[in-house]
Amino acid sequence: MGRPPCCDKLGVKKGPWTPEEDLMLVSYIQEHGPGNWRSVPTNTGLMRCSKSCRLRWTNYLRPGIKRGNFTDQEERLIIHLQALLGNRWAAIASYLPERTDNDIKNYWNTHLKKKLKRSQMGEEEESPSKRPSSNNQSMSKGQWERRLQTDIHMARQALREALSLDSDPGRANSSHNTYLPSPVTSSQACQTVVSSSGIYASNTENIARLLEGWMKNKPKSQPEQSAESASASTRYSINKGVVGSTESDSSEGSASFKQELPTPEMSEFGSETAQVPLSVIENWLFDESTVMVQGVGLVDMQLGDTSGLF
DNA sequence: AAACCCCTCAACCGCACCACC
C-alpha cells in the first residue's frame, strides 16, 4: 500500500490559482526562497498542497519564464533534443532556460508530435528525400540541414552569451571556468535566483501579467513583447542573472555548479550526476559540425538526423 | 445565436528517487 496522495487531505484547494494566492506564494518565496515546499502551505496560509505550490512556482511564477509562441529555432531544438533524449522534458527544458518542462511537454504533445507526423506522412506520400520540417513542408534535405546547422549555431551563441562565457572576466578566472553551468536545472534556477538581488523584478512581471489577464475589463496597457522581437541577448538575460551575472557577485553564494547530466555522457563520467567539461557539452550539443553521439541506451545518431526516430 | 467540436495549457496524479533517521 502506497502513501496517500498529499492532496487528499480535507480542505486542500485544487484548480486554478487566484492572483491573491499567487501573491501570497510569491511574497513568501521572496522572503524565504524556494524550497522546503512542505512548509509553504502552513507558513503562507495557502490552502494548497506543497506540490501544487512548487508546480505553480516552477511553471508559472518563477522569474525568467518566457511565455508565448515558440520560435522556429526553439521548435527545432526541441525536436532534436527530444530525438536525443526522448521524453525527458526536464532535461530538454534545461537547454531552453526560459521554457518550463511543462511548456515544452505541452508544446510537443499539441504541436510538434502532430507536425512531425504530418511531415512523415507527407514524406511517405511524396518523396523519400523530404525531411521533417517544422515550418516548411517543402524544404529540401539540403536546405533543411543547412537551416538546422544555423539553428544549432545560433543556440550555441545564445547559450554562450547567456552564460557570459566569453565576456565575464570574473568567471574566466574562476575555478568554474571549465565547467558549463548549464543545462540549468529548475531547482538550480530556483536556488540561485534568491542569491541574486534584483531578479525578482521578473517575478513582478509575472504577477502583473497575471493580474492583467484577470482584469478582463481593462485593456492591456502595454503589448507583450513578442518572442520573435526579442534579441538573443535579451531573451537570455534573465537566465544570465540566474547562472551568475557580472553585476553582482552572485556566483559566490549561488547554487553549486554540479550538473545533472541527463545525457549520453553519463557513461563517460561514471555517474548520473557529473561535472562536465564545457568542451564536452559543446561538442555534444552545439558543435557546428555534425557530431556523432554515442548513446547509452539511446539511439546513436547524427545531430540533425531525426529520420530514424519517428 | 446556439450548439458543437477542437485545441490549448494549467494543474493534477502517480511514481521514482534521494536523503535522513
Next chain:
DNA sequence: CGGTGGTGCGGTTGAGGGGTT
C-alpha cells in the same frame, strides 16, 4: 537495511476559449 518524508518528473486530465456549422 528498511521506513519515511520531501521533491522532481512524466503522463494525463479537464476547464475554458476559439472556431465552425
